[in-house]
Amino acid sequence: MTQTVPPALSQGYGYGIILGVGFAFAIFMISLTHILKRYNNEVVTSEMFTTAGRTMKSGLVASAVVSSWTWAATLLQSSGVCYRYGVSGPFWYASGATVQILLFATLAITLKRRAPNAHTFLEAVKARYGTATHFVFILYGVMTNVLVSLMLIAGGAATINALTGVSAVAAIFLMPIPVVAYTFIGGLKATFITDYIHGLAVLIIIITFSLTAYATSDVLGSPSVVYDLLVKAAEAHPVAGNEGGSYLTMRSSGGVTFFIINIVGNFGTVFLDNGYFNKAIAAHPAHALPGYIIGGLAWLPIPLVTATTLGLSALALESSPRFPTFPNRMSEADVSAGLALPYAAVALLGKGGAAATLVMIFLAVTSSFNSELVATSSIFTYDIYRTYFRPNAGGKSLIWISHMCMVVYALIICCISVGLWFNGISMGYLYLLMGVLISAAVIPATLTLLWDGQNKWAAMLSPVFGTACAITAWLVTSKKSCGTLTVECTGSNTPMLAGNVTALFAPLLCISVCTIIFGFDKYNWKSMGLIRQADDHEMIVESGLDEEAQREAEHRVRLSQEEEEQKLSRAFKISVTVTAILAVSLLVLWPMPMYGSRYIFSKSFFTGWVSVGIAWIFLSLLAVGVYPAWESRETLIKVTTMMLRGGRLPKRQVIDGEAVKVEESSGSATPVQVDSMAKK
Numbered sequence: 001m002t003q004t005v006p007p008a009l010s011q012g013y014g015y016g017i018i019l020g021v022g023f024a025f026a027i028f029m030i031s032l033t034h035i036l037k038r039y040n041n042e043v044v045t046s047e048m049f050t051t052a053g054r055t056m057k058s059g060l061v062a063s064a065v066v067s068s069w070t071w072a073a074t075l076l077q078s079s080g081v082c083y084r085y086g087v088s089g090p091f092w093y094a095s096g097a098t099v100q101i102l103l104f105a106t107l108a109i110t111l112k113r114r115a116p117n118a119h120t121f122l123e124a125v126k127a128r129y130g131t132a133t134h135f136v137f138i139l140y141g142v143m144t145n146v147l148v149s150l151m152l153i154a155g156g157a158a159t160i161n162a163l164t165g166v167s168a169v170a171a172i173f174l175m176p177i178p179v180v181a182y183t184f185i186g187g188l189k190a191t192f193i194t195d196y197i198h199g200l201a202v203l204i205i206i207i208t209f210s211l212t213a214y215a216t217s218d219v220l221g222s223p224s225v226v227y228d229l230l231v232k233a234a235e236a237h238p239v240a241g242n243e244g245g246s247y248l249t250m251r252s253s254g255g256v257t258f259f260i261i262n263i264v265g266n267f268g269t270v271f272l273d274n275g276y277f278n279k280a281i282a283a284h285p286a287h288a289l290p291g292y293i294i295g296g297l298a299w300l301p302i303p304l305v306t307a308t309t310l311g312l313s314a315l316a317l318e319s320s321p322r323f324p325t326f327p328n329r330m331s332e333a334d335v336s337a338g339l340a341l342p343y344a345a346v347a348l349l350g351k352g353g354a355a356a357t358l359v360m361i362f363l364a365v366t367s368s369f370n371s372e373l374v375a376t377s378s379i380f381t382y383d384i385y386r387t388y389f390r391p392n393a394g395g396k397s398l399i400w401i402s403h404m405c406m407v408v409y410a411l412i413i414c415c416i417s418v419g420l421w422f423n424g425i426s427m428g429y430l431y432l433l434m435g436v437l438i439s440a441a442v443i444p445a446t447l448t449l450l451w452d453g454q455n456k457w458a459a460m461l462s463p464v465f466g467t468a469c470a471i472t473a474w475l476v477t478s479k480k481s482c483g484t485l486t487v488e489c490t491g492s493n494t495p496m497l498a499g500n501v502t503a504l505f506a507p508l509l510c511i512s513v514c515t516i517i518f519g520f521d522k523y524n525w526k527s528m529g530l531i532r533q534a535d536d537h538e539m540i541v542e543s544g545l546d547e548e549a550q551r552e553a554e555h556r557v558r559l560s561q562e563e564e565e566q567k568l569s570r571a572f573k574i575s576v577t578v579t580a581i582l583a584v585s586l587l588v589l590w591p592m593p594m595y596g597s598r599y600i601f602s603k604s605f606f607t608g609w610v611s612v613g614i615a616w617i618f619l620s621l622l623a624v625g626v627y628p629a630w631e632s633r634e635t636l637i638k639v640t641t642m643m644l645r646g647g648r649l650p651k652r653q654v655i656d657g658e659a660v661k662v663e664e665s666s667g668s669a670t671p672v673q674v675d676s677m678a679k680k
Contacts, residue, residue: 014160014166022174022177023178057631058290063192066620067195067198068371069295069368070202071152074097074302075360075361076339077155079311080335080336083335085255094302095587100269100271101295106576107450108280111277112283114529115528119381120277122137123383123387129448129459133459140445144272144274146416148372149413150413151431153413153414153417154421155337156365163358179410180410182370183406191367196628203302209309209310212348214610217349220316220317227603229315229317251598261493264503275374285568286567294624301617305613308613314330323347325343332488336428336429377401377402381405429487433499435503440465440503441463455514458511469502470506474499478495481494
């Protein structure tokens with residue numbers, strides 16, 4: 001059980017953030033959608049709702065990746081791992097969750113090449129293997145979205161409850177409402193814009209915390225002071241499995257165990273989360289690769305700096321009366337619930353730190369949850385409704401189904417989250433369990449897009465086989481380790497390690513056996529190219545687009561697909577090399593020499609370590625805070641100018657997202673509109 005600690009803030013702060021900030025942002029986003037419709041003549045058709053026009057540039061793709069990957073777990077779990085294992089924890093978390101984004105760039109490009117009109121990666125599975133395999137992967141795709149959503153809501157509710165005393169149940173049901181509201185109106189495009197704004201705010205708050213802890217704080221104020229306090233902390237309670245019991249070493253057996261679990265689980269979270277495929281589908285062909293590379297490298301310092309600041313601050317300050325649990329240490333339940341970060345923020349900055357944490361976690365939760373809403377609704381809309389119930393469904397009905405799915409999905413997630421809360425299942429537990437349940441589908445899903453030899457039996461059976469083996473390994477190891485199956489035992493490192501590793505690699509055995517029995521597939525990739533875009537003709541006509549403009553728009557789409565293939569072919573060759581080099585650097589070349597040497601940081605090395613992290617996160621601020629705005633400057637200037645002048649573009653310029661000339665995209669979520677008469 002978590003300790004009873006008086007909240008740092010009143011319930012008014014909690015409800016003010018949830019309702020005030022949440023609904024203010026929802027109103028802003030809904031208003032922005034209408035402003036873009038009026039002054040940029042956009043039509044939110046089913047294609048625009050799900051794919052954002054397929055014209056996003058690298059800056060906004062990167063900011064969307066960063067924001068979507070910055071869950072509550074990114075901030076809370078990384079700080080908890082730091083509290084347990086010291087400086088190694090933030091690095092193991094950051095590097096172990098960055099490589100998936102980098103490697104996913106290759107998969108994203110491949111999907112765009114193989115299935116240029118797809119709305120979900122599951123449509124490609126259906127096109128290749130048929131109905132049975134499609135349903136297997138729908139199960140894993142939805143399961144991934146559900147687990148991620150539960151972690152978001154559970155982590156956010158626990159933090160709000162700890163900081164303000166707001167009922168966790170109330171927080172669970174209230175947090176999703178504004179997110180559903182603006183995603184309901186703006187679709188995927190709204191998530192890109194909110195991701196940018198939320199991500200920028202989160203980065204600024206993290207930088208504020210880091211500069212406070214290592215430069216201006218009256219209780220810490222420098223790396224040297226933090227270093228000395230960490231040395232004292234290790235003397236008082238040395239870390240089992242760490243070199244010399246120190247918090248200042250990469251040599252940590254517990255940290256490495258978490259590192260492996262983290263890598264395996266996050267492969268499933270990225271490679272099976274339709275939200276990341278949504279962003280790949282939305283990206284301009286020339287910007288998918290740089291978007292994911294920039295996003296991955298910009299994301300890495302977020303958990304690294306957050307945890308190195310607040311996780312270490314928790315260790316340094318928990319012997320101080322300023323720390324919420326003083327004179328006791330944090331309980332394991334507190335750490336698993338992700339409370340190291342908020343407690344450290346309170347000790348560091350008092351009520352100001354608590355308020356900043358509240359805003360940061362709320363934004364992280366909502367910006368990631370909107371991606372999960374679109375990801376899940378697109379699965380039910382395109383992979384179930386359009387595929388099996390109404391193959392010729394028009395844009396209006398597709399959007400209606402998407403809306404209904406969002407509302408129902410949010411309600412289901414809230415109800416399950418309440419059940420988890422009352423049964424003591426924390427965000428940390430779900431984070432470790434995630435790989436056990438979903439990672440068995442990673443290799444067959446990847447081979448579906450990359451290897452023409454995987455047959456349908458291998459694709460269909462290997463995920464189920466792998467998950468069965470993983471759950472067995474997890475529970476058997478728990479039973480042998482503890483003698484009983486409790487939440488605490490099944491959530492410990494050794495059983496989770498066994499389950500996660502088994503989940504990722506067991507499917508290889510099944511794929512090999514199925515290949516031997518049924519032979520190679522020899523797939524030619526053609527059926528993926530036959531996936532249709534939605535029929536939004538009715539919505540385009542109602543928006544004011546005339547017949548001549550429609551014919552011209554269709555012609556531009558055909559031209560853009562040829563150019564798209566050329567761009568993606570070049571990007572694929574580059575991505576294989578670049579992502580492999582970066583992955584090896586982050587997983588082997590950087591950390592392993594420090595682990596093998598058993599090095600314990602000196603004061604000067606620790607100062608350099610902290611300085612590099614802070615410098616890196618400033619670069620992230622430029623990459624995903626400044627650069628996207630610069631890329632979108634033409635659209636921003638145009639819309640702002642027309643609003644100030646009270647003008648409005650002619651209706652004849654209205655062009656649907658699927659009818660945009662790719663080369664002339666504005667670089668924002670707003671595609672450039674082309675006036676057919678001006679072209680003449």
